[in-house]
Amino acid sequence: MGLFDAPLLFDGGLGTLLEAQGHDISGPLWSARVLRENPALIKSAHAAFFAAGAQVATAASYQVTFDVLGEEAEALLRRSVEVARGAVREVVDKRSAHPHLLVAASIGPYGAGPGTGTDYDGAYDLNRGELQRWHARRVTVLADTDADFLLAETIPNVEEVAALLELLSDQPKPFALSITGAIAADPAKLSRVIELANHAPRLGAMGVNCVSPSQALAVVNRLRAGTDKPLLACPNSGESWDYGAHDWGPAPAETMSLPEVAVELRAAGVNLLGGCCRVGPAGIRRIREALSVDSK
Numbered sequence: 001m002g003l004f005d006a007p008l009l010f011d012g013g014l015g016t017l018l019e020a021q022g023h024d025i026s027g028p029l030w031s032a033r034v035l036r037e038n039p040a041l042i043k044s045a046h047a048a049f050f051a052a053g054a055q056v057a058t059a060a061s062y063q064v065t066f067d068v069l070g071e072e073a074e075a076l077l078r079r080s081v082e083v084a085r086g087a088v089r090e091v092v093d094k095r096s097a098h099p100h101l102l103v104a105a106s107i108g109p110y111g112a113g114p115g116t117g118t119d120y121d122g123a124y125d126l127n128r129g130e131l132q133r134w135h136a137r138r139v140t141v142l143a144d145t146d147a148d149f150l151l152a153e154t155i156p157n158v159e160e161v162a163a164l165l166e167l168l169s170d171q172p173k174p175f176a177l178s179i180t181g182a183i184a185a186d187p188a189k190l191s192r193v194i195e196l197a198n199h200a201p202r203l204g205a206m207g208v209n210c211v212s213p214s215q216a217l218a219v220v221n222r223l224r225a226g227t228d229k230p231l232l233a234c235p236n237s238g239e240s241w242d243y244g245a246h247d248w249g250p251a252p253a254e255t256m257s258l259p260e261v262a263v264e265l266r267a268a269g270v271n272l273l274g275g276c277c278r279v280g281p282a283g284i285r286r287i288r289e290a291l292s293v294d295s296k
Helices: 014-020 031-037 039-052 072-094 128-143 158-169 181-185 187-198 213-226 258-267 281-291
Strands: 056-058 102-107 149-155 175-179 203-209 231-234 240-242 247-249 270-273
Touching: 014 031, 014 039, 031 039, 031 072, 039 056, 039 072, 039 281, 056 072, 072 102, 072 128, 102 128, 128 149, 128 158, 149 158, 149 203, 158 175, 158 187, 158 203, 175 181, 175 187, 175 231, 181 187, 181 213, 187 203, 187 213, 203 213, 203 270, 213 231, 213 258, 258 270, 258 281
Parallel strands: 056 102, 102 149, 149 175, 175 203, 203 231, 231 270
Antiparallel strands: 240 247
């Protein structure tokens, strides 16, 4: 059985959990600012998600880029995985039964780096080769860490998907890829991504993250119809990010609850479930309870 064939409960939104706890994640570093200045807080956040039942800690590498940090980026990329692995070790040491807990090294999109404001629309004006060159060093560094797998997440651009699939297929670790934004909203783009995924034999799982619960379900249904790959879904809370105001707007009244959508996503064939922005440990606990996931 492959790494992604059995059900796994992922964590939620690390950055927004830190923000909710009162930590400053403003500026281009986002959660990487906390990783840089006080990694113990990152470790505590991972521990909180594990206590809620998560089985995967997503390392705080999402927004660690060489553009902003220069050579320091490599040390922080490695630290992000070391911190997550440390949280795993502490959980294992405290529990009488040894849980199967994993570390995912997060690879965020170009829009979370120099492409400011294009996190979701993917309007980069870069070609595949340029995107591949931008991602290459981060992929190389994270592939050389103690992460169990690499997770390219919140990818909104089809050419970026293609670039990442090529890079990730050339490194040794298992990997998964998750789209969002402009791809999730455009059936033609989603069809193209499915085609790319089906021609990437080493891709372990594909899915969607940081969209509303109902949109996650719609995307998953399209993915299931087009591919046999294991599926991943990590919806956000349903609230919407206002980039101009740098604040979250309320979720529509009709937004599906996390437990409700989790049950439907599992029924649609999703093995890898979790949350994204504004989904904290309490949200992961509700998902676990809805699915009766045994995380002991």
